[in-house]
Structure formats: structure tokens, C-alpha cells
Amino acid sequence: MKTLESLTLKNNTEKKQFELLVENNLARIEYIKTQDKIYLTHTEVPSELEGKGVGTAMVHKTLEWVKNNDLTLIPLCPFVALYIKKNPEYKSLVLKGINIA
Template identity: 35%
Template structure:
């Protein structure tokens, strides 16, 4: 998998992780659920990044950030749900 630069935009009610590569942008968005959880609701990867591992890179960054912050994740996004099934080691973060 390629090394991607991922940034995080964090606001009062939610935010997103943003991945930029080769003129394309992929994102994973979330909403806050109190102080201890977030709801990941969408992962968008444009055609130009499909198959590159961009979606997985966003998910791994989200899990790492939430683990570091001691927060749980409710995954409404179908992509994140599917990745959580493939990565049982994320069970401490994703419900």
C-alpha cells in the first residue's frame, strides 16, 4: 500500500479525514456523539484512487486517532463496517 498523507479537520460537531494523492481527494466523515464517541458516516474515494488502498489508509488513520484519544466509533459507513469485520484487532475502537 502506498504511503498517503492524511490530514484531519476537526470541528465542534464533527469533521473528516482527508487524503490527497495525484490530484485526487478521498475523505472519511464523522459526527460527534458526546465526548466519548464518533459516528463515521461516509467514506468517499474517487475513481482515480480506487484500488490504491486510500480507503483502508483513511480507516487505519481513524482507528489510530480514536484509539489515541480513547474514543469509540459507531460505524454507519458500509466501507468501515466491512473493514472492521476484516480487522478484528479494531474491536477495541469500533463497536
């Protein structure tokens, strides 16, 4: 397997999801985007890839994309919220008033 860091995150605007192709399997984070906000609604990693760090790498790449595009984040997906809790440097992206416990 190529290193996860070397994989390219694709923003599939037609399907409204970020995609990471790993070993011919597609992992994805679904989103809803408004003018200045992005709601990350669902993360899905194929069972063949579970436990390999694919979801974590995909969330990291997605949050970097959010940061680089100056969007405000509303993390509706529990997996994304847990990642932010473990990596508080991304809390500044989250909409004020949303508490990541």
C-alpha cells in the first residue's frame, strides 16, 4: 500500500464528497457546502480498509482542505468530531458555539 500521506484527496463536487482511493477501494466523506461553511456529514471507509488509518488520513486531508479554502466547519459526523477532539489544532475551523467535547 502506498503511504496514506502520498495519496491525493479528490473533491468530487458533483457527488458532494471528498474521496480517497486506496487499494482500488473508495473511502469518502460526504459534505454540504454553503458559501462560507462546510458541513461534514458522513465518513465511510470500505471494510477492507478498516483499521489501517485510512479514515484518519482522509479526515486530516479534508480538514487541511477546509483550512486552505477559508471555510467554517460544522462537523456533523462523529468520526470527524472525534478527530478534532484528538487534534485540537483544528478546533479553530469549527463554527463558534459548537462544542467538541
